Amino acid sequence: MNARSFAAVAAPALALAVALSGCSRGAHVVPVRANGGAPSAQRVRVGFTMHWPDRAQSARLRRPSFVSPSTASVVVEVNADAQPAGPVTFANAPPGGGTSTIAIDAPPGADVFVISLYDQPQTAGETSAAGNELGRVRVAQTIVANATNTLSATVIGTVAAIRIGPLPNQPNVLPVAGANPAAYELVGRDPATFAVAPLDADGNAIVQPDAPPAITLAANPRANGILAVTPVAGTTDRFTAQALAANATTYPTSLAATATDANGNLATSSTVVDVTSAVYVAYANGGAPAIARFDPHGTPLPLPAGAFAGLANPVALAYDADDRAIFVADGSLGKVLAYDENGGALASYAPPAVAGANGVAYDPHNGNVYATGSAGVTVFAPNGGPPLGGAPATFAATSAQGIAFVASSPTAALNELVVGNASATPRLAFFTEKGRNAGGAPLSAAPIALAYAAPVSVNQSPQTKAQIYVTNANGVAAYDAFGSNVSSAADTGAPFGIAVDPNAGPPLVAERSANTLTAYLLDLGATDPTRSFTTPAALGLTQPQGVCFVF
Secondary structure (H helix, E strand, O other), X not given: OOOOOEEEOOOOOOXXXXXXXXXOOOOXXXXXXXXXXXXXXXXXXXXXXXXXXXXXXXXXXXXXXXXXXXXXXXXXEEOOOOOOOOOEEEEEOOOOOEEEEEEEEEOOEEEEEEEEEEOOOOOOOOOOOOOOEEEEEEEEEEEOOOOOOOOOOOOEEOOOEEEEEEOOOOOOEEEOOOOOOOOEEEEXXXXXXXXXXXXXXXXXXXXXXXOOOEEEEEEOHHHOOOEEXXXXXXXXXXXXXXXXXXXXXXXXXXXXXXXXXXOOOEEEEEEEEEEEOEEEEEEOHHHOOEEEEEXXXXXXXXXXXXXXXXXXXEEEEEEEOOOOEEEEEEOOOOEEEEEOOOOOEOOOOOOOEOOOOOEEEEOOOOOOEEEEEOOEEEEEXXXXXOOOOOOOOEEOXXXXXXXXXXXXXXXXXXXXXEEEEOOOOOEEEEEEOOOOEEEEEEOOOOOOEEEEOOOOOOOOOOOOOOOEEEEEOOEEEEEOOOOOEEEEEXXXXXXXXXXXXXXXXXXXXXXOOOOEEEEEOOOOOOEXXXXXXXXXXXXXXXXXXXXXXXX
16 A cells, blocks of 8 residues: 555535544554645545544533544544555644644545544654544445535544442442552452443543443352353443352452444453452440451441340350351350341240350351350251251250351362360360261360351461461460361450451450451461451440351
């Protein structure tokens, strides 16, 4: 194709009105023909009026009929694919925007005009366009000699990048501090809405209702089964993301987007949206008990007025992810109460009596709830009725204090219960789901509460065999899935309850006297300050006891 140079030309003989909208991408090389090349037999000098945007104007203030605020020049090609090609004309934006008129030579008859916008000014005689292409459109028009020719064109914004972000005022979406590019945590299983904005090469959102870019948003393949994405009805750029299951992998979940403009230009992008859990903490609070809800970093997530009514001394919490129910072992009432995630009492639930209740755990394998108390272990269905699957209603466990469900070791499924023995010779006691003795192991101190963690994967850090965590009056101890000692950490804050985030999170300890929730690394080698927090004074709550993660 022959080289063609750009010519800047002056006032028109006829008016050629062009309405432009859109935005955006990389440098577009325009084939050029030298001035003075073979002219066509007849040319009509037509006018092209360009309405320039104010380059300082915010994209939020632009109407859809405006071009990208970064537009610095417009290039018009006439019959670019013909032999020989027609002339190339350009105009540069005046400072502050406004209107300018460009003269174009076009032969009478069927013509094709290619209108392109760039973010840099052009220079007469150059052989390719300067700057990034922000938009382009091909328009076929029949030009009539000795008549006013009007051309209406909407420039297609050239997609160069994509921005993914949540809509504002969604308390279950947390920005990750210091992340670049932006990343988010999605707390719990409530849905959240994300917007996808196609951008031009200069980062301006493409606003184009008549021919918008085609947008998709989906969970990253690694997040299949963990995160679901659905379009919001009646929109083209909004999607709902909702967690389906805990993320037990070592990789954060993410969303992947594509945007394709009407000229076929494609951009892709992804954003970390990692599923995580809310933290529920039961406070003794000097005889005025309450349960509060927090995000993983300690920011309160408000509960409805009257939430978790009827408590006397909540000492342990457990979450049933299958029924989305929170079970509360109340030592003073001698019962296990049940609530939904907003603290509403479950209407169909009949609270079973558990004398001296001090621990509670949910077994997702057989669907039963197990609670420890002064009489041993009580077993019941999630509605408070008789236990499922032939499990006994009670079974003996000496000096039972705290309980956890142990799903597996690194090599095999276990589906056992581990119960703390707070006698003069403290132990961990293991039981089958039907209450049969499955062995035990000694403890160095009387237990208060127990928690289970899934086995650490080969890619997880720190590497540890720890899966069972036990609090005592002076610290926290970690054991493997069979009760062998792994590590321990001293804790002077009066440790009480303990829980492990199912989203591959750290063990979290409720420190009763310190009024603090302290997160530890999986091997107890150090605390995790990013997920440790002191109870906010504004809540007026003290003496944290039970704790659980709700997902």
